[in-house]
Amino acid sequence: MAASLVTLFESSGAFFAAARYGSATPVPPSVLSRGIGWLICPGCRENTGLLAMTRVGSRRVIQVSACFMIFFSIFGKLGAVFASIPLPIVAALYCVFCGYAASAGLGFLQFCNLNSFRTKFVLGFSFFMGISVPQYFREYVMGPQPGHVQGGSRWFKDIPIIIFMSHATVAALSALLLDCTLQARTDSARKDSGTHWWEKFNLYWADIRSDDFYALPCCLNEFFPSL
Template sequence: KNGVVIISSRELGVCRIRVPYPFQWGAPSFDAGEAFAMMMASFVALVESTGAFISVSRYASATPMPPSILSRGIGWQGVAILVSGLFGTANGSSVSVENAGLLALTRVGSRRVVQISAGFMIFFSILGKFGAVFASIPAPIIAGLYCLFFAYVGAGGLSFLQFCNLNSFRTKFILGFSVFMGLSVPQYFNEYTAINGYGPVHTGARWV
């Protein structure tokens, strides 16, 4: 009614309680090409997480993080990626940059809040019905939240330019190249896929 589609948990085919366990999808398999692709994805996640750590510290009005703290965060992220592989999530773990925007919006940067939220996520991940509630949230609502959160994330990234010498040609090249490639490469992939019906990269990866 009125263009709103309501999907029940029964239609999503979710069970009431499901406890994940390691190797639930079978024994792991190793492929050099897929391993290299995940290594590159992990490297991208490392860079993304480093920027998110610094943005969160700035939005929380905390002291600048020393390299040892950044290394510790990246190390624990590596442990999370390893655990993700053991549980067969098919993707690694990365810092959610949306949380940086949420912190800027709510001005709540307490570690206790993050710890309690993590506990809730672990507990409710076992309850399939609870996950079905989030899966039934309309996409326009999620898109609206993303527009709000990423506005703060983008502003946080641009605020780092105040520490750069914008009169330097090296800084100008890095800034211009990053903006140009960030806008042109996704557009190229979109146009290529729209015209040919498939992407320009053929990896031969196997999806289950």
């Protein structure tokens, strides 16, 4: 359950970033839930960064890449070539890929009113909590000294550790809580947070271009329809 929550928050941002770099419309909630339901592991940030760097948003590229991955996994000698890439090169690629993914999230702030003190507080507090809380858990909970999260069983202790060690999850939970509680029902608060801009994309059929971007291949829409 805790791992699913972390995957939900980390992958949701990657989906929106991929739609942004692919020049697609914002992801409708039905497509977002479908993608998260099919997701196996939270490894979307690197693919989003690769999409931004190459500027190739074709599905055919993803399909060919998947075939290559299956081929390399069968023949271990070919996979060993990629495994022999030096770690500094891999780290440099991750800096570029994750940087692109993070910049896509910052780009969405253009729809918010950054002159509003409410928006400034929500952003500043969520960023600070997303940085400080996971660092606290790494130093004082996962360190050599016994942590503050204690329980009679191991699984009870793992739940808060998994959740609060994820920077994206802590920041998203903090921003969601503040955005829903600080004058959330007023018209000025809705305009400050930019929710009025996203409302027109809540329904799949609200935009005629949704099928061009989010329709499933091989007649899979009949089994997994979008609402």
